[in-house]
Amino acid sequence: MPRAVRERHMLDAAVRVFGRQGYRAAAMDDIAELAGVPQPLVHLYLRSKEDLFVACVRREAGALLAAVRGGVRAGDPAERQLRDGLHAFFQHTVRHPEGWAVLHLHARAQGESSADQVVALRTELVGLVTRLIVSAARDAGGASALGRREAVGLAQALVGAAESLAVWAGGDPSVTAREAVSTLMDLTWPGLAPHLSPIPPSPPHPHP
Amino acid sequence: MPRAVRERHMLDAAVRVFGRQGYRAAAMDDIAELAGVPQPLVHLYLRSKEDLFVACVRREAGALLAAVRGGVRAGDPAERQLRDGLHAFFQHTVRHPEGWAVLHLHARAQGESSADQVVALRTELVGLVTRLIVSAARDAGGASALGRREAVGLAQALVGAAESLAVWAGGDPSVTAREAVSTLMDLTWPGLAPHLSPIPPSPPHPHP
Amino acid sequence: MPRAVRERHMLDAAVRVFGRQGYRAAAMDDIAELAGVPQPLVHLYLRSKEDLFVACVRREAGALLAAVRGGVRAGDPAERQLRDGLHAFFQHTVRHPEGWAVLHLHARAQGESSADQVVALRTELVGLVTRLIVSAARDAGGASALGRREAVGLAQALVGAAESLAVWAGGDPSVTAREAVSTLMDLTWPGLAPHLSPIPPSPPHPHP
Amino acid sequence: MPRAVRERHMLDAAVRVFGRQGYRAAAMDDIAELAGVPQPLVHLYLRSKEDLFVACVRREAGALLAAVRGGVRAGDPAERQLRDGLHAFFQHTVRHPEGWAVLHLHARAQGESSADQVVALRTELVGLVTRLIVSAARDAGGASALGRREAVGLAQALVGAAESLAVWAGGDPSVTAREAVSTLMDLTWPGLAPHLSPIPPSPPHPHP
DNA sequence: TATGAATGAGCATTCATTCAT
DNA sequence: AATGAATGAATGCTCATTCAT
Numbered sequence: 001m002p003r004a005v006r007e008r009h010m011l012d013a014a015v016r017v018f019g020r021q022g023y024r025a026a027a028m029d030d031i032a033e034l035a036g037v038p039q040p041l042v043h044l045y046l047r048s049k050e051d052l053f054v055a056c057v058r059r060e061a062g063a064l065l066a067a068v069r070g071g072v073r074a075g076d077p078a079e080r081q082l083r084d085g086l087h088a089f090f091q092h093t094v095r096h097p098e099g100w101a102v103l104h105l106h107a108r109a110q111g112e113s114s115a116d117q118v119v120a121l122r123t124e125l126v127g128l129v130t131r132l133i134v135s136a137a138r139d140a141g142g143a144s145a146l147g148r149r150e151a152v153g154l155a156q157a158l159v160g161a162a163e164s165l166a167v168w169a170g171g172d173p174s175v176t177a178r179e180a181v182s183t184l185m186d187l188t189w190p191g192l193a194p195h196l197s198p199i200p201p202s203p204p205h206p207h208p
Numbered sequence: 209m210p211r212a213v214r215e216r217h218m219l220d221a222a223v224r225v226f227g228r229q230g231y232r233a234a235a236m237d238d239i240a241e242l243a244g245v246p247q248p249l250v251h252l253y254l255r256s257k258e259d260l261f262v263a264c265v266r267r268e269a270g271a272l273l274a275a276v277r278g279g280v281r282a283g284d285p286a287e288r289q290l291r292d293g294l295h296a297f298f299q300h301t302v303r304h305p306e307g308w309a310v311l312h313l314h315a316r317a318q319g320e321s322s323a324d325q326v327v328a329l330r331t332e333l334v335g336l337v338t339r340l341i342v343s344a345a346r347d348a349g350g351a352s353a354l355g356r357r358e359a360v361g362l363a364q365a366l367v368g369a370a371e372s373l374a375v376w377a378g379g380d381p382s383v384t385a386r387e388a389v390s391t392l393m394d395l396t397w398p399g400l401a402p403h404l405s406p407i408p409p410s411p412p413h414p415h416p
Numbered sequence: 417m418p419r420a421v422r423e424r425h426m427l428d429a430a431v432r433v434f435g436r437q438g439y440r441a442a443a444m445d446d447i448a449e450l451a452g453v454p455q456p457l458v459h460l461y462l463r464s465k466e467d468l469f470v471a472c473v474r475r476e477a478g479a480l481l482a483a484v485r486g487g488v489r490a491g492d493p494a495e496r497q498l499r500d501g502l503h504a505f506f507q508h509t510v511r512h513p514e515g516w517a518v519l520h521l522h523a524r525a526q527g528e529s530s531a532d533q534v535v536a537l538r539t540e541l542v543g544l545v546t547r548l549i550v551s552a553a554r555d556a557g558g559a560s561a562l563g564r565r566e567a568v569g570l571a572q573a574l575v576g577a578a579e580s581l582a583v584w585a586g587g588d589p590s591v592t593a594r595e596a597v598s599t600l601m602d603l604t605w606p607g608l609a610p611h612l613s614p615i616p617p618s619p620p621h622p623h624p
Numbered sequence: 625m626p627r628a629v630r631e632r633h634m635l636d637a638a639v640r641v642f643g644r645q646g647y648r649a650a651a652m653d654d655i656a657e658l659a660g661v662p663q664p665l666v667h668l669y670l671r672s673k674e675d676l677f678v679a680c681v682r683r684e685a686g687a688l689l690a691a692v693r694g695g696v697r698a699g700d701p702a703e704r705q706l707r708d709g710l711h712a713f714f715q716h717t718v719r720h721p722e723g724w725a726v727l728h729l730h731a732r733a734q735g736e737s738s739a740d741q742v743v744a745l746r747t748e749l750v751g752l753v754t755r756l757i758v759s760a761a762r763d764a765g766g767a768s769a770l771g772r773r774e775a776v777g778l779a780q781a782l783v784g785a786a787e788s789l790a791v792w793a794g795g796d797p798s799v800t801a802r803e804a805v806s807t808l809m810d811l812t813w814p815g816l817a818p819h820l821s822p823i824p825p826s827p828p829h830p831h832p
Numbered sequence: 833t834a835t836g837a838a839t840g841a842g843c844a845t846t847c848a849t850t851c852a853t
Numbered sequence: 854a855a856t857g858a859a860t861g862a863a864t865g866c867t868c869a870t871t872c873a874t
Contacts, residue, residue, distance in 0.1 A: 006293065
């Protein structure tokens with residue numbers, strides 16, 4: 001069996017165990033057993049428990065980010081991009097609950113190196129949203145003055161709301177990704193739209 | 209020294225240590241030392257490490273909830289109540305970073321009993337917001353049909369956004385509680401208002 | 417059982433195990449078992465394996481040095497002091513073979529801190545002999561020019577010879593401490609005496 | 625590359641690593657890496673860690689013995705032979721510090737098989753000196769009765785003194801091999817000479 | 833009641849050694 | 854013959870918890 005695939009098995013197992021038990025409570029023995037390999041092999045491949053954890057976090061962060069990026073088409077209008085990005089986000093977190101738990105629950109509470117990965121992920125996501133807002137606002141002409149700092153604040157709030165809904169959707173199977181998107185867009189698009197479009201779409205929510 | 213005050217010292221110390229190190233990494237020795245009591249006394253008063261942790265979570269959750277409740281006046285209009293509640297929330301989390309870390313970072317990741325406390329806290333906060341929305345919507349007449357489930361979703365998103373901004377404000381001293389409130393209200397009030405007022409109050413952002 | 421005596425038992429056991437197996441081969445478990453205490457207690461009392469080893473070395477070095485010092489009377493003539501010191505040295509090393517093994521065999525080969533203890537012990541012993549030689553030479557008048565460096569060299573050789581004979585005597589029960597003293601004095605006194613007495617001591621130290 | 629030379633490289637590396645770290649602390653990995661060969665090859669050639677160590681000890685013991693033997697001319701007078709042998713001894717130990725460390729510091733502290741090699745080396749050296757003394761004494765006629773046992777004792781002391789001076793010279797570059805020889809001869813020759821020369825050669829230190 | 837002392841269980845990590853090629 | 858890969862065994866150490874006073 002090639003090394004790469006063995007290593008992936010180990011990471012899979014590690015994400016599962018770390019996601020369920022947290023860093024300290026997770027035993028290297030359990031991870032090795034779940035991966036079906038002798039425990040020293042885990043050390044041979046991934047050096048130490050901390051390195052293994054950081055590798056998990058990095059992989060899951062990368063996967064989530066890729067999912068979000070992959071769900072968005074660059075040329076689309078801002079609202080479309082936002083909806084698509086959120087949809088991809090919810091779909092990914094719901095489909096990978098342990099990875100999401102590692103990122104959202106455990107990685108921030110453990111050593112610097114793993115927390116940094118999460119900070120980087122958040123920075124990336126916030127940046128994505130911020131860029132979307134800023135560039136759309138620029139297209140909208142000078143109508144509304146929206147500074148960089150304000151945009152970042154809005155993006156922080158948006159990402160936080162999305163995380164919360166991801167947990168909500170993850171814990172209740174009756175909540176679909178699509179519903180989470182609608183909920184979040186209903187709540188925030190009216191506040192966002194005026195900054196992003198030249199003419200207020202005469203009634204913001206046209207209900208004839 | 210009366211038992212109650214000794215016990216409070218222990219909880220203070222425990223919140224500090226748990227908040228900084230997390231559940232597993234925190235050593236009972238450290239907590240006892242910081243509290244200035246011999247370590248078996250902690251067991252005598254709080255039974256076990258897990259019980260101690262749950263007690264911390266319960267106390268901090270209660271304090272946060274009390275702060276939010278205390279910041280709101282019942283008769284005020286919905287927007288006022290929301291703003292005041294958020295302000296109290298941000299102020300409390302910023303002023304009690306270790307307690308906030310225990311609640312936000314660690315409590316959800318450790319055993320059922322502590323996670324339950326956080327769920328209860330969230331349920332309470334979400335309920336607060338939900339009741340605000342629902343009752344305001346009821347006052348607004350049948351204008352907009354907003355079901356309980358939709359209201360819960362919105363509240364979840366709102367609370368999540370608030371948590372995110374609390375972390376943001378906690379990590380950057382230049383961000384005031386007031387700015388966090390504005391940011392969140394700017395983002396979400398336009399989406400909320402139509403449901404809460406009889407007449408869509410002359411479009412929130414008047415664009416002639 | 418008082419702490420001091422428990423700790424001594426641990427050191428006794430440690431000296432035995434370290435003396436027989438060397439530092440790395442010695443297992444903390446073995447030491448604890450031989451001492452009749454649970455293994456974490458050893459860590460509680462003596463912190464770490466290295467600290468335990470250093471404590472052993474320090475104790476054995478101190479004991480050997482005390483034995484040598486205790487065997488010598490300050491006012492006696494140089495030859496008498498040398499004989500008595502050597503006798504005490506051989507007697508002690510033969511009676512405490514494991515302690516001697518720790519000092520002579522293992523302590524110099526392990527970390528700095530333990531090697532330093534041995535260096536200190538040797539420095540002390542060499543200093544003892546050097547002072548004996550130098551002061552006796554001074555008493556002898558300017559007859560023979562014996563510089564400090566030469567005296568140190570002679571002392572180094574003497575101590576080395578003594579160590580070798582200690583191993584010899586330790587390995588062969590038929591060799592008594594007294595015989596080891598005679599052997600070493602026969603070999604070295606004729607070379608030493610001329611430096612230490614004004615007139616080739618028809619009686620070396622005339623006591624009228 | 626022929627097997628013999630590969631094997632020598634391994635022994636070279638092993639002596640370096642063993643000399644610096646001691647038996648247990650030395651890792652087969654380090655030795656293999658320093659020798660520039662894959663680690664299983666070391667096992668293939670030298671069977672096991674212990675065998676490798678014994679091979680090192682045997683080689684270094686042989687080299688030291690050869691150096692001493694090579695420094696002495698058989699027909700020379702006893703004093704000359706002793707001086708030359710010591711000179712060769714000091715020169716070799718100073719020039720091969722790691723080999724000397726293996727022999728003097730580590731080999732005696734590890735398993736029987738390596739300790740035996742050191743015993744054999746010492747026996748050889750002691751035998752060399754003993755034969756020198758005994759045969760010179762025999763030449764000297766019955767003047768002094770020097771039994772075998774006495775001769776062995778003297779030789780033990782002499783070799784021990786030499787070892788001590790070797791360490792002294794090894795640790796202080798200002799001490800030359802020649803100075804070490806002088807020091808040791810000054811100390812011991814007066815005690816040795818009477819046994820080795822027909823007529824106590826007009827007392828070594830003339831006492832009228 | 834309160835405390836100094838003790839202990840049993842668990843865990844990450846290292847290393848010599850051996851397969852499978 | 855020679856090597857990359859794998860593994861079983863062992864070890865130092867920490868910590869929550871409980872006695873004995």
